[in-house]
């Protein structure tokens with residue numbers, strides 16, 4: 001059975017969401033977003049940087065949310081949640097799947113650093129504004145692409161677990177501007193999914209400084 005190491009309010013929610021969509025049994029270990037939770041020798045043995053998500057599946061232990069999502073889909077979805085490799089959707093599935101960590105998350109990370117993680121006296125307004133500007137630019141193509149669509153590819157796919165989750169996080173950070181109506185609708189479609197609702201609540205009872 002897959003074991004997921006999850007910190008609430010983080011990218012680990014993507015993996016929990018996918019596992020819930022696929023109705024797979026899994027074991028959960030919740031790690032708070034603290035030094036003790038993420039930087040313990042035990043967790044660093046799973047991820048040298050002390051980050052989440054990490055999964056274990058039998059003998060394997062892997063990190064990187066995109067790799068984990070791809071692994072679970074390839075191994076356990078019976079062909080669901082991704083287009084066929086020969087379909088015209090497949091390249092776009094890959095594009096949006098990877099656009100998430102490649103283009104959307106770097107400025108979002110910076111916003112979290114500048115608004116939550118750094119102590120107030122070390123925050124930099126210029127860096128924060130640059131990150132907000134870049135995030136908004138990065139979300140624009142997503143907003144355009146999902147016009148008249150409920151999800152990125154087809155009915156729903158693992159690309160939504162990646163990029164859709166980022167759009168949800170950007171919304172929570174207040175970084176989706178009022179005029180990005182398609183992203184707002186997309187995020188409300190995501191929020192209406194029971195698997196998402198369940199995943200996003202995991203670990204909420206644990207004392208966690210972010211989330």
Ligand SMILES: N[C@@H](CCC(=O)N[C@@H](CS)C(=O)NCC(=O)O)C(=O)O
Pocket residue numbers: 009010011012038050051052053063064065066101
């Ligand atoms: N690219 C990695 C990023 C992993 C990552 O940075 N995770 C954050 C939570 S969203 C984390 O564990 N942060 C802990 C820290 O910065 O100490 C992935 O997609 O898994």
